[in-house]
Amino acid sequence: TQKDHSDLASFQSERVCVFGTGDLGRSLGLRLLQAGYGVVFGSRRPHSSSSLLPHGAQVLGHAAAAQSAHLIFIAVQREHYDFLVPLANQLKGKVLVDLSNNLKKNQYPEANAEYLQSLVPGAEVVKGFNTLSAWSLQNGPSDANRQVYICGESVEAKQAVIAVAIKLGFSALDRGFLSVARELEDFPLQLFPQWRLPLRIAIGLSAAFFFYLLIRDIIYAYVTQSKDISFRIMVSLANKVCPIVSLIMLSLCYLPGVLASFLQLYRGTKYRRFPDWLDRWMLCRKQLGLLALGFAFLHVLYTLIIPIRYYVWFKNRTTQFDMTTAWRGDSYLSLGILGFGLYVLLGITSLPSVSNALSWREFSFIQSKLGHLTLLLCTAHTYLYGWNRFLSSSTYKWYTPPGYMLCLVLPSVVLLLKLLLITPCVDRTITRIRQGWERGADQRNPKDSQPLIP
Amino acid sequence: TQKDHSDLASFQSERVCVFGTGDLGRSLGLRLLQAGYGVVFGSRRPHSSSSLLPHGAQVLGHAAAAQSAHLIFIAVQREHYDFLVPLANQLKGKVLVDLSNNLKKNQYPEANAEYLQSLVPGAEVVKGFNTLSAWSLQNGPSDANRQVYICGESVEAKQAVIAVAIKLGFSALDRGFLSVARELEDFPLQLFPQWRLPLRIAIGLSAAFFFYLLIRDIIYAYVTQSKDISFRIMVSLANKVCPIVSLIMLSLCYLPGVLASFLQLYRGTKYRRFPDWLDRWMLCRKQLGLLALGFAFLHVLYTLIIPIRYYVWFKNRTTQFDMTTAWRGDSYLSLGILGFGLYVLLGITSLPSVSNALSWREFSFIQSKLGHLTLLLCTAHTYLYGWNRFLSSSTYKWYTPPGYMLCLVLPSVVLLLKLLLITPCVDRTITRIRQGWERGADQRNPKDSQPLIP
């Protein structure tokens, strides 16, 4: 039963120690107890703090607590680590899990975990669990697929910590050696890094088109006809900015893919890295698309409330019924609706749990095929909106084109390039390249290549 | 190769036994076979039942089946457990997994698993898998992040069961000793425990405001002008109740957080528990918010169909165009739209898979910062709706304020309190408290404290 005992040791009835009786320490202790561990809190003033501690936990002085367990969680602020120095003997050979975080990046010269290791060289420091909040520690199970990242020098130490993490219902990922600690400590401080660029683009475009349209519509009317229609800013203008930004960002989300294909075509191989800007761009396509969906959503709402606005009722209704206009108007609306429907579908399939349930081929089918179809529908929707006004000179107030014309440039380009790519001959070459073929490299042996799943 | 054999034993080619050929038994057997186990069904009448059993499974009498495996799943109703008594010898030292559930809570004096243990003291009973449906057992992989909860006295036994659970693609959580079994058996019987309170609040508020508005609008019109506008109940009234309830519940969802902060301020420490009512309240904030979103969603639909309702066309349209009214009306709509947009964003980020993908800081940024912004927008939206009618006496039929005024009280209070909290001086104190500082406790050593991730 040697194995049973090792199991016994590695899983259960094992006592673990927690230094620090703050939020995180207490929540962690609670989860450990629930998972069947014996928990010993190490505290400077056991009695004052014990009142708050989860029922069933033991509270001892630091030294005694340290001796009682092999695994010790350090839920204490870095500023107070020095209290561990005198405990060096009790901590020798123990596994110290550093849960600490900082208030801002690069607050200290070295990572907290590395600092801890330097203070207690005899112990085996493992960084981990710091990416969790006290909250998600308390409600672990509901949060089952939350990853726990750990790193450290000693393999055995990391194994022990991973075992605990799994026992608590988390899935642990070993990120390597202690040098990664800094990265792990910066993680909780990050705020939507991949969303930064797309958000900047969205805000930039919105601002630009807002002022452009402000001049073309409101100010123009004021200057030329000295008519004050400034109130249009709230709805009419917003309802022009939203669709414009949405369409542009949607095309920005499919442009890099097209560029990449042309680059591969030009280079005649897929075995060369893309320029960094293209890589970065491709990595934020999802965010670009979701922001575009957001703007489309607002556009839909802004459009649907038009008839509710009371002054709409004074609009001059003398225009005669005209079949062409009816056709155009209805197709315009219909395309918009279908486009938005697909838009929403794309958004739903980019939800983590949905995309995880799809096979890779299914995911790329939706995101690429249906994605380009969405772009096509929305672009056609906009062209129909413009209709014959492209030609009438009255459209070009102060010789500037209206917003919808400007926003049609990019999507048209993307669609044209895409059209080029799916022409049989080009498509064939691309496919061969993706399967590892290299132009002018046929004497070289293309053996070591793996096709993308078709 | 001692280790290999232990692996061998603990994972594969191992035969497991299933007592009971009902739905659950059969589904379980099927999954076990797919996962590579040898499966032996124990049945009273092997031949009659075998027709239904998954292909590849073996069917034996109970005694023979019991002897053939170390791990035995009991997929039988508690009422029939007595048939296990005569098998005591064959079951000695075996691991019995109790999958049973009851039809209602507290149906029996003790938990089924404890009853089973008392019947077969020689065996090691483990409670588990009972929280799964036959369905989710059949489609395991698609349901990968479904937790399996187990409990039992013997560590080795639980290890063996956990190994099987993981092998079947579930993540197992050891909840402790057999005394927890009752809790696990009650779990499948629960029906939205955290939703109860929020739902009651929602229904209560809806009913209250429905009758209040019924009297103020329909009955008032009938009594004073003997005009029957009862048909308004279906849309107009519903479209007043929905936004009112939505706004109130949204503020109810941010009130506890504000109260908690003030409590911490008042106590000057975070190391004291909140009163239970506050804890319970904070635990159902998510549900409150989602219900509020639901009502807001209905409000949007009810508003958008207004122009479709045919009698709208008879509305008197003689009012002159007026700039202020236009400004007010459009801002009112615009704020509503933006508010709803953020509302939806909050809803999306509270989807498990999305919130799990966020770092803790990102999640709290959205739920707190954007959440309060949503509340602000929706409140402003309502104030604009009221506009100058707050002053005109005609608004106060029978001396009662209209619904939107009543519903503005709570959000205004919440926003004011929040405003107080973010004033620099107060904010600084709160932050220090959250980082473990305690008022008038500076001689006590604040070492054992861990800052919330800022």
Add this chain to the structure above:
Amino acid sequence: TQKDHSDLASFQSERVCVFGTGDLGRSLGLRLLQAGYGVVFGSRRPHSSSSLLPHGAQVLGHAAAAQSAHLIFIAVQREHYDFLVPLANQLKGKVLVDLSNNLKKNQYPEANAEYLQSLVPGAEVVKGFNTLSAWSLQNGPSDANRQVYICGESVEAKQAVIAVAIKLGFSALDRGFLSVARELEDFPLQLFPQWRLPLRIAIGLSAAFFFYLLIRDIIYAYVTQSKDISFRIMVSLANKVCPIVSLIMLSLCYLPGVLASFLQLYRGTKYRRFPDWLDRWMLCRKQLGLLALGFAFLHVLYTLIIPIRYYVWFKNRTTQFDMTTAWRGDSYLSLGILGFGLYVLLGITSLPSVSNALSWREFSFIQSKLGHLTLLLCTAHTYLYGWNRFLSSSTYKWYTPPGYMLCLVLPSVVLLLKLLLITPCVDRTITRIRQGWERGADQRNPKDSQPLIP
């Protein structure tokens, strides 16, 4: 410390080898390095390819690489497997993980993994990881709950591969012996298998009703009054097809459940398989429901834009205000809105991450109880739309009933049958049957039965 070493061996500091420097090979190598493995690439031309390989990886000739590790990932196209034959000696006893995929199903007589095994009989071939894209291999952690399916003859080999998979943050499922490989290789090629049937139904229904309504509305008007209203196709017609298809598919999604109950009632037992067509039908209920939701969504948008369409303003508005019409119109709209609200709720709860967070009872409550309520509301919504036109002969152009009448048949039937099922006496029998009771089988011992969780 024998255990520690075995851990050491099974987890860390272990070198793994990757044959093939294509996309998949490189991505895999990168993940392996991140997870703390030592990675050796086997390449025909180490120097030319090394430029592209992840930093920290070693590149050797195939023979040397093979000797350096126990576990070898074969990220090479099947066509090139023959280069492994001369390496037979170095590969003896090694674990070869076959990651390959084909471009279409049944491309080769036997599965790639089986072919590989036949080429290198000395090695232990394991099929696995082929269901992942290069992309999801690179971004593993974000994709944590992605399942990895593996199969193979040797248990130890599979254990080793599972250990790596878990280390990389995936959850591995052992699907059995190498004979399953074909199935695993076909998986990435599949494109929404469960969606095929529902999609066909949806398209079929849409087409049928489109032409039916085209004749009844557009062509009829043209023939009888020689009036061209073809422009109505874009919105009016679409807005008739969508709700019709949506309602029919929603009822198709609840019909099988009702049929199944009646079948059990008729058979007097639940221990007999349902006919295959019924099983298949029940398995695609979710897809049917989601498609129905999609059509309902379009219906809502199409309805809401009605007042925006410019010619709507010419509609004859002379009809007098009439209380009954007002009541009917508003109830019609209100029921539609509530129905759609529940519709959306059903859709949300069928998101994997949401349904996984629900207990089985909660899930079935929503999908069954609320589902039938949705069907009821939507059906009532349609009946109110028809209202008294059911009787007026003018409704039946060319003696054909309008679309909404046709689409009312199925839901009405489903609701009637459901009504029958919930009548106390029938309900009691069903419940007993579901708990394992069998009619006329009481002398047979119903011991081996397990109630569905109530």
